[in-house]
Amino acid sequence: GLDTRKTPPRDVKISPPRVAGSRCRDTASPSGSPSLERKDSLRRRNGGGSLGAAVWDRLQSPLPMEPAPEGHIVPAEEKTGHERISCVSMVKGHTHSVQSVSVHGKIMVTGSSDRTIRVWDLSDGKEAQRATFPDPVKKVVYKTEESMVYALTNQCLKAWDIRTDPKTCRSTTLAEFPSALLYPPGSNFIYFSTGISVRSWNVSQWTAGGVLHGHSGHVMCLEHVQLENKKYIITGSRDHFCKIYDATDGIVSSRVPTATLNPPHFDGIESIVCVNEHLYSGSRDTTIKQWHLPTKKERGSQRPAHKDRVQALTYVPTLNALASASRNGTLKLWNEENFGAAKSDQTKSLIVEINAHPGPPSRTLPSTTITSTRHPGMQL
DSSP states (O other): OOOOOOOOOOOOOOOOOOOTTSSOOSSOOOTTOOOHHHHHHHHHHTTTOOHHHHHHHHHHSOOOOOOOOOOEEEEOSSOOBOSSSBOOEEEEOOSSOEEEEEEETTEEEEEETTSEEEEEETTTTEEEEEEEOSSOEEEEEEETTTTEEEEEESSEEEEEETTSOGGGOEEEEOSSOEEEEEOOTTOSEEEEEETTEEEEEETTTTEEEEEEOOOSSOEEEEEEEEETTEEEEEEEETTSOEEEEEOTTOOOSEEOOSEEOSSOOSSOEEEEEEETTEEEEEETTSOEEEEETTTTEEEEEETTSSSSOEEEEEEETTTTEEEEEETTSEEEEEESTTTTSOTTOGGGTEEEEEESSOOOTTOOOSSOOOOOOOOTTOOO
16 A cells, blocks of 8 residues: 655755855856856955845846937938828937827827837927836827826826926826726726726826726727717737727726627737727737627638738728738738728738838837827828
């Protein structure tokens, strides 16, 4: 039979961490680590302390905040594109990637990994205002009626009146890193995703609202739509699904989805946009799907729509077209009326394709945002 006698636990000894400059010099250093002489030099520079302490102090210290030059909008160096859409100007000033863009009338707001929010006057092509924060800016939404910019950083939700000093902006700390931001027109609530859930925030009272549950993957994009006098919030997630939530009375409590759109994508969803009664979803599987919201059914798709993941979608009303941007820098315009008419032949629905951000194949866009404006005579 089996021996059921209990064996006393063995004592486990945990060796203390090795300190640079100790006597244990007979053990070879891992590949790529500093030489023993380099470690001794770092130890002496740190006043005799350990190398680990020096690294920890450096990681804990705040990043240098170097003043960035004033931005401006300049004509494009090379007119590339198509007669329907072409690059006519470039916005210069950010020192790192632009993560989000919001345009209303003559005002454009951009958020960047250089930890700044910049307000641009499109009428004269100059930077009008700037706010600097401790961590990168991921999403921005500009509300022209209030002259307010709502932004998500890696750690906070912020509200900034662009007529005032940025240091006076309101802020609340978030428990998780956010991914998406939405402020529906006429609503008192702003919505942002944190992990697999979506939270609502009452902007007038600056208090927390409710929570949307139901996803098993990170929620990457949010959209709103009104159908038959009811308001809905639509989410797109890395679990490959789009879900619909009733938000008619505002979301002040925990809520589950009223519908889930099937069949799902083959990979995570990066962007969604509503056009009339249709929802378009762009995915990492390079596909764009068209959904009929009243019936919750898939109406059509473009597979593949791009050669790389679809990262951004928007509707261009002046052209009655859907615009999509890919991780490889390409931009496409699609005919919204017969989208997905022939899955194997894009010529029936594709209007134009341009290489919006040319570069080598390895130079992909870390984050993609596209937007459109109705301002007369304005080209972006």
